[in-house]
Amino acid sequence: MDKRHKRRGSTTSLLLTLAVLLIVTLVIIFFPVDAGAKQPVTTATEQQDDIEATTLIHAGDVAPDFTVEMLDGSSVTLSKLQGKPTLLIFWATWCPPCREELSHLQEGVIDVFGDKINVLPISRGEKRSLVEGFLDKMGYTFAVGLDGDQSIYRKYATNYIPRCWVIDSKGEVVYAGVGYDEAIAAEVNEALNKAIK
Known part of the structure; x- marks a missing residue:
């Protein structure tokens, strides 16, 4: 009888634990903690509005000048690149579309336009060692700027x-x-072609 009582007690404890877990799960599903937080953009119009609101420099604006430290230790000042068009890119190692763009930069821009343009890809918010490892792994040969604090x-x-x-x-x-x-x-590529002429 003692064993039955223990078995009943542990069965009851197990059922009680499962019931509590079920209730907690249902509460999480139907009442998420961040329900009051800003919801992600869902429509194309809302997304475009959000992108537009976060874009500070548009076509027709004068490009803000800056000096960026390059991965090789040198520095580049944007205004000193005047005389030919410049392609400025901000990217990160964790970003899949960035990786695609860097591949296009290597094969579809640098190989096509050569020395007719300046190319200035800048890593945003990442450490030098991470960027170096990524570039080595990918086999990219272009120079890269570092904007670890995202000030540029x-x-x-x-x-x-x-x-x-x-x-x-x-x-x-x-x-x-x-x-x-x-x-x-x-x-x-079209914008670069027009800027070269």
Whole structure:
């Protein structure tokens, strides 16, 4: 009888534990903790509005000047690149569209435009060692700037990557883009072609 009583007690404890877990799970599902938090953008119009609101520099604006430390220890000042168009890109190692854009940069921009343009890809918010390891792994040969504290990025935008700007030879932005796909790649190449002429 003692064994039955213990067995009944442990069965009751198990059922009680399962009931509590079920209740907690249902509460989490139907009443999420962040229910009052800002919901993610869901429609294309809302997303475009959000992207637009976070874009500080648009086509027609003068590109804000900056000096960026390069991975090799040198520094580059944007205004000193005037004389030919510049493709400015902000990216991060963890960002899949950024990786695609960097592949396009290597094969579809640098190989196509060569020394007719300046290319300035800047890693946003990452440590030097992480960026070095990523570039080595991917086999990229272009020079990269480091914006670990995002101070340069914040002159141009407040959110979202990859982002790119095509800046003409006089320092005026002729194209500003967010994200990366084949259509954006074509737009960038078209903007660069126009800026070269």
